Amino acid sequence: MPSPGAPVAPRLPMEDAYLELLADTLDSMEIPARSQFLQRYFRATTQLDLRESQCLQLWDEMLARRHELARLLGRPISLKTVLMDVLSTAGLVRVPVLLEYDEFKKLQMNAVTDPLTGLYNRRLFAESFEKELNRARRYGLPLGIVILDLHRFKEVNDKYGHPRGDEVLKAAAATFQKALRTSDSAFRIGGDEFALLLPQTDPDQALALSRRVEAVFAEVVRTLQLAISVTMDHGVANYPQDGDQSDRLIHVADERLYRWKHVNHTQSEAVASARPTFPFEPPPASPGLVSIDTGRAQETSAPSSPDSPAPARHPFAESSSVATDSAIFTVQRKAERVSMIGTNAYAIIGDQGSRRARVLDLGFGGVALEFEQPEDLPESILAILHVPILPPVRVYLKPVWTRRTSEGSFRFGCHFVS
Secondary structure, three states: OOOOOOOOOOOOOHHHHHHHHHHHHHHOOOHHHHHHHHHHHHHHHHOOOOOHHHHHHHHHHHHHHHHHHHHHHOOOOOHHHHHHHHHHHOOOOOOOOOOOHHHHHHHHHHHHEOOOOOOEOHHHHHHHHHHHHHHHHHHOOOEEEEEEEEEOHHHHHHHHOHHHHHHHHHHHHHHHHHHOOOOOEEEEOOOOEEEEEEEOOOHHHHHHHHHHHHHHHHHHHHOOOOOOOOEEEEEEEEEOOOOOOHHHHHHHHHHHHHHHHHHHHHHHHHHHHOOOOOOOOOOOOOOOOEEOOOOOEOOOOOOOOOOOOOOOOOOOOEEEEEEOOOOEEEEEEOOOOEEOOOOOOEEEEOOOOOEEEEEEEEOOOEEEEEEOOOOOOOOOEEEEEEOOOOOOEEEEEEEEEEEEOOOOOEEEEEEEEO
């Protein structure tokens, strides 16, 4: 035990203590075993492939150099310091670069992320797309890709300046964080262009998720209080339905994005600028479809069903009927409904959750439900929707039409009530 007042030797860091133990252990080993161990040690720590004799020589030089430096400086020298000194002197490490692990990971992230939004960049998108596509081919899994851009983004930059435009781009990044699943990846691939990779996602799920992204973006960008209505448009492609090569899938998604922009914004602007003259003639009656509000047979915005054929239209466009006191006329909606037939989508009805209905299709405006038995639904009902991709959603619904199918079930078209 040291006497009081005697200097206390500095305690070695854990790494240096390990190297001390390593040096003591090597001294007790036979030369062949020592040379083999040192060869593997240098390969693991320096990525150098050296001969066994060269490893023994370097180790002896390290021990001698360590003794010399300790004598000159009057304090212990770590083996790691000596290792770099000997390797540099021998010309084996020309430009030694020492980085903390956290700094190294930060450099890696900076190389693959967009500095403004924090999203992955175009370089990583290309690499990740090929990896996910190879995995989908290997295991026979679906893969969705979505290309998105911002409509009227340039107008924001022109009117408010680039700082406000940057806020819109950050709003897009926040949207992806809120709307995507943990298995999905988002990338900024251009100025106002983005891409999503959706592993194990079929076409219906990819389309539903794209619309969810658009809806969430509309909520996020509203907080910026811009006079310009900036929206997010999408084009979706899926492996294997649309191709099995990355360039083909990107081409399909780009084409659908272009068609979506043309149909959506052209028709929306046409509807917004239209000034109809009253009164209107009501549309032709749809057999078997009865309005709960009026009791008259009419064409409504109720979700479609397999046994009610719809007129031919663009796959991304749909219309809805808007009723006034004197007439009913048709306006263009921004998105079609998503069919839930073939999935396990369902709704729990009422506070007690005693009734259950199948969800036939779902859109931004409403939902179609199917009951096995006739139901006397009130004007406003509480429902919890369980559909693919989304978490359970608590909504209030207003039934607007009902019909009995040839199979004997009962279908209700319901609007969302805010």
